[in-house]
Amino acid sequence: MSALIMAGAPCVEALEEKQKMRVAALKEAGKEVCLAVVRVGDDPASIVYVRNKKKACERIGIVSREVLLGAEISQEALEAELDQLAADEKVDGILLQLPLPKGLDEKKALAHIPAEKDADGFADENAGTLINGTKGTLPCTPRGIMALLSFYGVDPKGKHAVVVGRSAIVGKPAALMLLNADATVTICHSKTKDLAKWTREADILVAAVGRPGFITGDMVKPGAVVVDVGINRTPDGLRGDVDFEAVSEIASAITPVPGGVGKMTVCMLMQNVIDLKEQKAAAAVE
Ligand code: NAP
Numbered sequence: 118m119s120a121l122i123m124a125g126a127p128c129v130e131a132l133e134e135k136q137k138m139r140v141a142a143l144k145e146a147g148k149e150v151c152l153a154v155v156r157v158g159d160d161p162a163s164i165v166y167v168r169n170k171k172k173a174c175e176r177i178g179i180v181s182r183e184v185l186l187g188a189e190i191s192q193e194a195l196e197a198e199l200d201q202l203a204a205d206e207k208v209d210g211i212l213l214q215l216p217l218p219k220g221l222d223e224k225k226a227l228a229h230i231p232a233e234k235d236a237d238g239f240a241d242e243n244a245g246t247l248i249n250g251t252k253g254t255l256p257c258t259p260r261g262i263m264a265l266l267s268f269y270g271v272d273p274k275g276k277h278a279v280v281v282g283r284s285a286i287v288g289k290p291a292a293l294m295l296l297n298a299d300a301t302v303t304i305c306h307s308k309t310k311d312l313a314k315w316t317r318e319a320d321i322l323v324a325a326v327g328r329p330g331f332i333t334g335d336m337v338k339p340g341a342v343v344v345d346v347g348i349n350r351t352p353d354g355l356r357g358d359v360d361f362e363a364v365s366e367i368a369s370a371i372t373p374v375p376g377g378v379g380k381m382t383v384c385m386l387m388q389n390v391i392d393l394k395e396q397k398a399a400a401a402v403e
Contacts, residue, residue, distance in 0.1 A: 120343075121269065121370040125261075125380030128268035132384050133177060139391050140178040143398065150394045151180040152210045152236060152386075153202045157195060158188030158218040162350075167214055173383045179390060182208065188218040195221060199229035209397060210236030210390035233397070236389050239286065247293050254389050259291035261381025262323065262344050263298065269370060271321065271342050273300035279315050281305045281332070281358075282325030287346055291323050312336070322368075324358035334363030343371040346378050 140150050152174055156167050167183065174181035184198060195217075202211050211234045217223050232242035238256040246253025266273065278300040282288035288304065296302045305315050316322055316336040324332045325346040337343060347358030357374030365371050372378055 120365045120368040122365075123265055123269045123342075123344075123370050123372045123377060125265060125372070125377050125384075128265055129380050129384045131268070132264065132388065133173075136177045136384075136387050136391055139395070143391075143394060144178065146398070148394065148398055149180055149207075150178070150391060151182060151208050152212065152390045153182040153184060153205075153208045154212045154214060155184040155186065155195075155198065155202070156214045157186045157190060157221065160216065160218075163214045163216075169383050170212070170386060173387050177387055179387060190221075192221055192225065195226055196229045199226060203229065203231050203234060208234065209394040210234055212236045212386065233393065236386055236393065237286075238290075238389060244285070244290070247290055247297075250297050254393065255294065255385075256286055256290045257385040257389060258287050258325075258346060258378060258382045259294050260385040260388070261378055262291055262346070263294050264385065265344070265372065265378065265381050266321070266342070271370065273298040273321060275299060275301075276320035277301050277303070277318055278321040278323065279303045279305060279319035280323040280325065281312070281316065282323075282327075282346070284325065287325040288323075291325065291346075295321070295323075326358045328358055329356040330358070330360040332359040332364060334360060334367050337364050337367050339367050340369045341367070343368040344378060345372050345374050347374060348379055 143150055154167055154170055156163055171181045202208050211230045227239055232240045235243055235254050238254040243253040273295050278295040280288050280292045283304050283306045292302050292304045303315055305312055313336045317338050319341050321342045323344045329349040329351050343359055343364055345357035345359040349356045355375050
């Protein structure tokens, strides 16, 4: 069997058309959408990620404000910068590019981004709304996974979804979103015994591990839908968490790396900022 390749680009293209229209409608009403992206230090991967976010803003018509801070900045000064953006009426969403340089506390810094400007969906308040299944801002990567599944006609309802990885930014929220979409969900992690027993049960397998080629062909049920979240820099270039060659022969559908979930993450960031602006505009009318 040769799997359907669930590329991110066509899905992003379709979603961006709608995003452009929403941003244009806001602009017509005199409301410019603005995303502030804060980068601390010169991590090469962060530079690329921030550049991609800026490009997406430009395509859609969102004003992107880049705040570049030196790696030697103190925790207090970083928090003061975030407080300033939080108080700035013109800024609709704030993103703090992670990881932060050594010595800076990410959790403490993120706490200075209020839920109503939390473009990344990392705020505790937004984690709460995800658990409650109520309206809130969803983390971009798992939101992107759900959008990609929907675009390729994969309905999680009644399916067994197995998520490998339980990070707060990918694994856990992805599992909750799949649960909220009526999948039966199993979450696996580094302490899971006999991992392959679980992954072979998956109708939808999400790999968010951070190890190149970790999910091998013998770990996948024939016909499964496989979502590879991994972005691993190797001497052979970027590789996912899934052994693509082997698994694409077994799965019914699979996301490529690069060009799969990664593309969706930036697109969902744009979606989150537009959502936040529309909510702000609606609240101003009430
Ligand atoms: P993370 O915080 O390091 O979490 C990795 C998870 O994998 C942990 O829950 C860990 O379990 C689990 N794990 C590690 N070794 C394992 C093993 N041998 N068996 C089973 N589970 C194991 O990473 P993350 O931030 O979630 O990111 C995961 C991957 O996705 C990375 O490659 C990252 O670069 C990529 N990523 C991609 C995007 C995108 O836009 N496509 C966005 C974010 C992240 P424990 O909890 O027990 O330690």
